[in-house]
Amino acid sequence: MLIGLIRHGLTDWNAEGRIQGQSDIPLNDEGRKQAEMLGDRLLQETYRWDYCITSSLSRAAETGRIIAAKLGIPLLEPDERIRERAYGQVEGMTAAQREEKWGKDWNLLPLGQESDKQLQARALAFMEEISALYPDKNILVISHGGFLAQLYIALYKDKYSERLGNLSLTILEKNEKEWNPLLYNCTRHILQQQH
Numbered sequence: 001m002l003i004g005l006i007r008h009g010l011t012d013w014n015a016e017g018r019i020q021g022q023s024d025i026p027l028n029d030e031g032r033k034q035a036e037m038l039g040d041r042l043l044q045e046t047y048r049w050d051y052c053i054t055s056s057l058s059r060a061a062e063t064g065r066i067i068a069a070k071l072g073i074p075l076l077e078p079d080e081r082i083r084e085r086a087y088g089q090v091e092g093m094t095a096a097q098r099e100e101k102w103g104k105d106w107n108l109l110p111l112g113q114e115s116d117k118q119l120q121a122r123a124l125a126f127m128e129e130i131s132a133l134y135p136d137k138n139i140l141v142i143s144h145g146g147f148l149a150q151l152y153i154a155l156y157k158d159k160y161s162e163r164l165g166n167l168s169l170t171i172l173e174k175n176e177k178e179w180n181p182l183l184y185n186c187t188r189h190i191l192q193q194q195h
Contacts, residue, residue, distance in 0.1 A: 001131055001174040002047060002138040002182075006067070007145050008060040009034040010166045017094045020059075021087030021113075021146075027062050034167040034190055035063045039070030041189035047138060047171070049073055053130070054142040055082045063167070064142040073140075081126040084144035085119050088112020116150055123151035131174050155179055165190070 009031025013020050027035070042049065049071055054064035056078035068075045089111040090098050098106045107113070130139060145164045152160045152170075164185050171183040 003172045004140040005170040006142045007164050007168050008063040019087050021091040023091045027059050035066035037189045038167050039067045049140050050137040051076050052140040060142045081122045082143040085146040086114045119150040120154035
């Protein structure tokens with residue numbers, strides 16, 4: 001079983017450096033183009049994908065619709081568990097605004113954000129259930145940067161820490177109890193278009 005983990009395309013808030021969390025911010029035109037680029041790349045590769053599942057937030061759902069349509073694969077029901085981390089009071093703020101209001105250690109304050117532990121627990125529960133439901137299928141999962149970063153920490157501790165790019169692709173292969181990474185945070189499809 002393969003799982004292809006994808007961060008949704010660019011939004012205006014991404015471009016402005018605002019924390020989105022569970023605020024439902026749509027893709028912008030650039031984000032839609034990025035999704036098309038990844039869809040085109042996936043059509044060229046040897047991996048075959050059976051299903052696509054997205055978070056219920058519109059930026060992930062639209063990314064998934066674009067990619068699933070390109071590949072001609074079914075889109076499963078959105079899953080609440082793969083939504084972005086809830087950031088509470090800091091949603092919509094830039095780094096400068098957060099630091100001005102609460103200081104550099106704003107993330108240590110109780111501002112209504114979901115903890116790493118909570119996020120990792122729902123990420124691992126999702127992975128366990130999806131591999132039990134579709135043990136012999138290859139599934140694309142469209143989610144969010146903060147969520148995916150915590151999933152990788154839960155699976156691999158500190159092995160992977162680079163920031164996840166919009167429309168980055170990570171492919172994990174299920175071997176009995178382990179998820180082996182075949183590809184991590186790859187944005188080749190976007191970088192090729194920029195040259």
